Amino acid sequence: MGDQPTLAVVGATGAVGTVMCELLSSRRNVWGEIRVVASKRSVGRTLFVRGAELPVLELAPDVFDGVDVAMFDVPDEVSAEWAPIAVQHGAIAVDNSGAFRMDRDVPLVVPEINPEQVRNRPRGIIANANCTTLAMIVAIAPLHHEYGLKELVIASYQSVSGAGKAGVDALLDQLQRVAGDRTLGSRSGNVRQAIGDDLGPFPAPLALNVVPWAGSLRDAGWSSEELKVRNETRKILGLPDLKISATCVRVPVVTGHSVAVHAVFGTEVDCEDAREVLRHAPGVILVDEPQSGEFPMPIDAVGTDPAWVGRLRRSIDDPRALDFFVVGDNLRKGSALNTAQIAELVAAELTTRA
Amino acid sequence: MGDQPTLAVVGATGAVGTVMCELLSSRRNVWGEIRVVASKRSVGRTLFVRGAELPVLELAPDVFDGVDVAMFDVPDEVSAEWAPIAVQHGAIAVDNSGAFRMDRDVPLVVPEINPEQVRNRPRGIIANANCTTLAMIVAIAPLHHEYGLKELVIASYQSVSGAGKAGVDALLDQLQRVAGDRTLGSRSGNVRQAIGDDLGPFPAPLALNVVPWAGSLRDAGWSSEELKVRNETRKILGLPDLKISATCVRVPVVTGHSVAVHAVFGTEVDCEDAREVLRHAPGVILVDEPQSGEFPMPIDAVGTDPAWVGRLRRSIDDPRALDFFVVGDNLRKGSALNTAQIAELVAAELTTRA
Numbered sequence: 001m002g003d004q005p006t007l008a009v010v011g012a013t014g015a016v017g018t019v020m021c022e023l024l025s026s027r028r029n030v031w032g033e034i035r036v037v038a039s040k041r042s043v044g045r046t047l048f049v050r051g052a053e054l055p056v057l058e059l060a061p062d063v064f065d066g067v068d069v070a071m072f073d074v075p076d077e078v079s080a081e082w083a084p085i086a087v088q089h090g091a092i093a094v095d096n097s098g099a100f101r102m103d104r105d106v107p108l109v110v111p112e113i114n115p116e117q118v119r120n121r122p123r124g125i126i127a128n129a130n131c132t133t134l135a136m137i138v139a140i141a142p143l144h145h146e147y148g149l150k151e152l153v154i155a156s157y158q159s160v161s162g163a164g165k166a167g168v169d170a171l172l173d174q175l176q177r178v179a180g181d182r183t184l185g186s187r188s189g190n191v192r193q194a195i196g197d198d199l200g201p202f203p204a205p206l207a208l209n210v211v212p213w214a215g216s217l218r219d220a221g222w223s224s225e226e227l228k229v230r231n232e233t234r235k236i237l238g239l240p241d242l243k244i245s246a247t248c249v250r251v252p253v254v255t256g257h258s259v260a261v262h263a264v265f266g267t268e269v270d271c272e273d274a275r276e277v278l279r280h281a282p283g284v285i286l287v288d289e290p291q292s293g294e295f296p297m298p299i300d301a302v303g304t305d306p307a308w309v310g311r312l313r314r315s316i317d318d319p320r321a322l323d324f325f326v327v328g329d330n331l332r333k334g335s336a337l338n339t340a341q342i343a344e345l346v347a348a349e350l351t352t353r354a
Numbered sequence: 355m356g357d358q359p360t361l362a363v364v365g366a367t368g369a370v371g372t373v374m375c376e377l378l379s380s381r382r383n384v385w386g387e388i389r390v391v392a393s394k395r396s397v398g399r400t401l402f403v404r405g406a407e408l409p410v411l412e413l414a415p416d417v418f419d420g421v422d423v424a425m426f427d428v429p430d431e432v433s434a435e436w437a438p439i440a441v442q443h444g445a446i447a448v449d450n451s452g453a454f455r456m457d458r459d460v461p462l463v464v465p466e467i468n469p470e471q472v473r474n475r476p477r478g479i480i481a482n483a484n485c486t487t488l489a490m491i492v493a494i495a496p497l498h499h500e501y502g503l504k505e506l507v508i509a510s511y512q513s514v515s516g517a518g519k520a521g522v523d524a525l526l527d528q529l530q531r532v533a534g535d536r537t538l539g540s541r542s543g544n545v546r547q548a549i550g551d552d553l554g555p556f557p558a559p560l561a562l563n564v565v566p567w568a569g570s571l572r573d574a575g576w577s578s579e580e581l582k583v584r585n586e587t588r589k590i591l592g593l594p595d596l597k598i599s600a601t602c603v604r605v606p607v608v609t610g611h612s613v614a615v616h617a618v619f620g621t622e623v624d625c626e627d628a629r630e631v632l633r634h635a636p637g638v639i640l641v642d643e644p645q646s647g648e649f650p651m652p653i654d655a656v657g658t659d660p661a662w663v664g665r666l667r668r669s670i671d672d673p674r675a676l677d678f679f680v681v682g683d684n685l686r687k688g689s690a691l692n693t694a695q696i697a698e699l700v701a702a703e704l705t706t707r708a
Binding site for chain 1: 575
């Protein structure tokens with residue numbers, strides 16, 4: 001290979017892939033050749049990356065010839081099939097799907113938290129976490145290191161772009177249908193009537209509503225999204241016995257996942273100390289001046305890299321517990337950015353080794 | 355007094371007052387004369403109650419002459435001044451503000467839970483709870499009676515009508531300003547720019563956003579709304595040592611407060627047993643078939659009386675904990691309906707006594 005490693009971006013035309021191309025154009029350039037790859041129906045399109053117009057290549061085995069790092073943002077079943085093919089062709093795969101996250105031989109990496117895990121990849125695959133987990137984990141990890149995390153109770157406020165471009169289109173279409181009718185939302189069913197059956201990827205209308213469901217049904221009433229948050233948080237923090245209850249809820253926000261966190265620690269916490277920990281935590285910005293209207297919100301956090309943390313309070317009835325609110329851009333840190341950061345760790349390793 | 359007691363509705367022209375007039379027209383009629391009362395600026399208007407057109411009376415001491423029950427839905431400071439005046443004039447006051455809720459000599463009544471408290475009113479005043487507390491409490495109380503409640507962690511998804519008509523107008527105006535622009539919500543600050551400075555009663559835009567703030571700042575970073583939920587829940591359930599952490603968040607929904615609840619009990623819970631408890635609980639409707647898209651949502655619960663409960667799961671890591679999602683109409687059970695129910699208990703008492 002040349003001085004700088006070759007990168008393939010698989011799923012480059014999707015909602016996350018689009019942000020990935022922007023990040024590759026704006027972050028420090030560590031890549032040699034970049035190839036953008038998508039399904040057959042996107043072939044013929046071009047994408048701008050680092051100021052150059054790149055043709056979209058069709059996903060096929062030989063697209064990985066000479067590739068050092070392949071980033072995947074595609075559905076689980078596509079990753080399950082194609083990440084191993086990329087590895088067979090000599091690439092290291094960084095996968096943003098759920099296909100490999102809980103595989104014991106695949107590390108689940110958040111560069112601010114467990115960067116050393118990136119080298120522990122017997123299958124040649126490194127996994128990126130779920131967007132809801134990533135929205136909160138960079139704020140939780142430094143508090144865990146300070147106080148020893150025992151339990152998490154979280155409730156999410158997840159944006160529609162977590163369900164891709166189809167999710168964004170569904171919400172924006174619905175908003176156009178309800179805007180201007182000042183009776184909607186004040187009588188049972190009238191929002192459903194106005195919106196009709198075209199719900200996009202969601203089980204219910206999102207405009208003027210919140211939908212306590214994300215993902216698919218798993219055992220005992222839990223959603224797949226809620227189990228991901230539990231299992232991935234445990235794996236990233238290296239806490240296999242951490243108690244976690246999550247309720248995942250979709251809200252009418254375009255981009256930016258918010259999470260209300262109740263974190264119980266092994267020792268008493270001091271709120272001002274905790275603020276100091278967060279002020280110095282990588283990937284975190286503390287926004288906590290409620291008296292002047294400053295708290296983390298999706299309309300501010302969207303398009304930015306860090307986790308925005310605020311509303312920090314020590315629980316009144318438990319001196320070992322902290323309550324706070326955290327917002328992260330689900331397309332950036334929640335997926336494309338964390339994937340890019342992992343890939344950059346691999347690039348640094350390959351460049352050093354070369 | 356005649357056969358049926360005389361009722362005054364103070365604050366009859368507001369968002370809650372409007373629902374109150376609807377309820378008085380649709381519920382079993384237990385009232386003799388009804389007077390609708392508001393501030394001076396509403397005098398000259400008329401309101402329809404029980405099919406009759408009633409002139410709005412100006413709030414003044416003599417408006418309470420001959421009144422048996424006076425329901426107040428006005429700001430705290432107006433209630434603080436005027437509820438005692440109504441009592442001096444011989445009325446029993448049922449107050450929906452925060453002015454008296456934590457007064458030891460004022461019962462805080464939810465008729466499904468503690469109806470006997472309605473007679474324990476040394477000041478002649480009975481308080482109605484906060485809308486967020488009321489959204490969840492009728493679901494929590496029967497589970498407490500079955501399993502013994504020890505701790506609550508809750509996160510709310512509160513609608514804009516909790517801030518009155520001004521809140522509803524603000525959201526609907528904002529939606530008209532953002533609808534049709536498909537770039538909004540995808541870049542930091544562009545929703546703020548589109549909406550401008552006219553935020554209504556909120557500290558930030560609500561369209562395409564969630565705002566982790568309701569009420570005013572209290573000690574140690576807690577909002578008044580979060581403290582109300584804690585203190586009122588303890589008082590209604592008669593559990594002065596109950597551990598509660600609440601995070602209150604405003605969402606772009608017109609009417610219907612949702613709450614994600616994590617409830618820890620003294621004994622192990624069985625999810626199917628808990629469902630059975632909720633099926634038989636007064637004021638509760640169980641909506642818990644996620645496989646067919648049935649879970650509680652504001653667009654369905656709005657305009658209805660019960661608390662809609664669903665997404666019931668036993669915590670994976672704590673057999674004594676239940677997670678669930680509950681939605682109630684904040685203008686009905688959350689304020690006007692519960693006030694009407696309390697007033698009806700008083701009416702029954704007066705009618706029996708007469």
